[in-house]
Amino acid sequence: MEIGRRKFIGSAMGALALGGCRTAGLSAKVPEHGFKWIDLVHFGMNMWGDLPRSDKPDRNGIMAKVLTDEEFAAIMLNPYHRALDHMHFDEPFWHELSAKMWQCGCNTILLDVGEGLRYPSHPELALRDSWEPDRLKAEVDRLRGMGFEVFPKLNFSTTHDAWLGPYERMVSTQKYYEVCADVIRDTVEVFGPVSNFHIGFDEEDMPSYQKNSSILTIRQGDLWWHDINWFVREVERHGARAWVWSDYIRRHPLDEFCRKMPKTVVQNPWTYRATKAKMASDPLIKLYSTLAEAGYDVAPCGSNCYGVTENFPEMAAYCKETLPAERFKGMIMAPWIKTIAPYRRLHWQAADLIAEARRRTKM
Numbered sequence: 001m002e003i004g005r006r007k008f009i010g011s012a013m014g015a016l017a018l019g020g021c022r023t024a025g026l027s028a029k030v031p032e033h034g035f036k037w038i039d040l041v042h043f044g045m046n047m048w049g050d051l052p053r054s055d056k057p058d059r060n061g062i063m064a065k066v067l068t069d070e071e072f073a074a075i076m077l078n079p080y081h082r083a084l085d086h087m088h089f090d091e092p093f094w095h096e097l098s099a100k101m102w103q104c105g106c107n108t109i110l111l112d113v114g115e116g117l118r119y120p121s122h123p124e125l126a127l128r129d130s131w132e133p134d135r136l137k138a139e140v141d142r143l144r145g146m147g148f149e150v151f152p153k154l155n156f157s158t159t160h161d162a163w164l165g166p167y168e169r170m171v172s173t174q175k176y177y178e179v180c181a182d183v184i185r186d187t188v189e190v191f192g193p194v195s196n197f198h199i200g201f202d203e204e205d206m207p208s209y210q211k212n213s214s215i216l217t218i219r220q221g222d223l224w225w226h227d228i229n230w231f232v233r234e235v236e237r238h239g240a241r242a243w244v245w246s247d248y249i250r251r252h253p254l255d256e257f258c259r260k261m262p263k264t265v266v267q268n269p270w271t272y273r274a275t276k277a278k279m280a281s282d283p284l285i286k287l288y289s290t291l292a293e294a295g296y297d298v299a300p301c302g303s304n305c306y307g308v309t310e311n312f313p314e315m316a317a318y319c320k321e322t323l324p325a326e327r328f329k330g331m332i333m334a335p336w337i338k339t340i341a342p343y344r345r346l347h348w349q350a351a352d353l354i355a356e357a358r359r360r361t362k363m
Helices: 002-010 012-018 069-075 091-103 133-146 162-169 174-191 221-237 254-260 283-293 311-322 341-361
Strands: 036-042 108-112 149-153 196-198 241-245 266-268 330-333
Touching: 036 341, 069 341, 091 133, 091 341, 133 149, 133 174, 149 174, 162 174, 174 196, 174 221, 221 241, 283 311, 311 330, 311 341, 330 341
Parallel strands: 036 108, 036 330, 108 149, 149 196, 196 241, 241 266
Antiparallel strands: none
């Protein structure tokens, strides 16, 4: 891996991350790394509300609070960056960022697809500029040609599924299952062989996260378990392993979780403000070891979205010290920002934090 990295960087950053590569068939050789240093990239962004917002944005929001005044004005006050009728993905900027990520030691891209793909089975979900399947396949091939492992994410949490359009209001109906099976199949066909597939499922039992939705929909109890296991089976039917945010275990009994959550599912617990001084006593961090001891593979997630830059590298170092190596499968960096040029500083910072985490862990 490192020999390939030096060679790649030495060739003028791989001709700006193989920007002109559109060679068919690269996905026939799909990189799959052991320990995964993962960047969560938002291709689709329509997850947190089902209606366009035109009111003045909150300066204390999860991302807005870490922006400079100039960045805030350029992004949050620009109607184009707030509307939900088009993509918020800048392809030339992404080519620069993917080169930066590779240089900093990221070896895996977790691509949150959402409304970014014009699904052949359901073109009604597309925005005016959603990508055609061949175009996204070419981009996946480009990234794999660089050496990245690439796998998809579709968030099926009822708090983050605005990308499903009218079907987000049909949760757990026969039509809903049919549509979800269709878009999973379409995504697998675009990505080609995938070993992993993230299905989301975060924050579903927190009504406050649905404040931007016009209709409140939350699965509970046995229905939640029925649906998540349905999605796990559907992903596995296509030869992939399901990944899921581990929010459920935060507010429910461990024995219930262990009885009903398949051990095949990779768990992604997350904390974004914890630093080294408090990690040993942080109840959310303790869940990482709880999951591993219960027999689950774990890939924790950190972020710079709250401006806590030490969160990701210190969490990675702590996990290396406390988690069994056979269960510690990777680290996810989730900036939770659009892939557009005005967010350059925060994206570059996220890449540098991956590099720092690799330096501290020597992994």
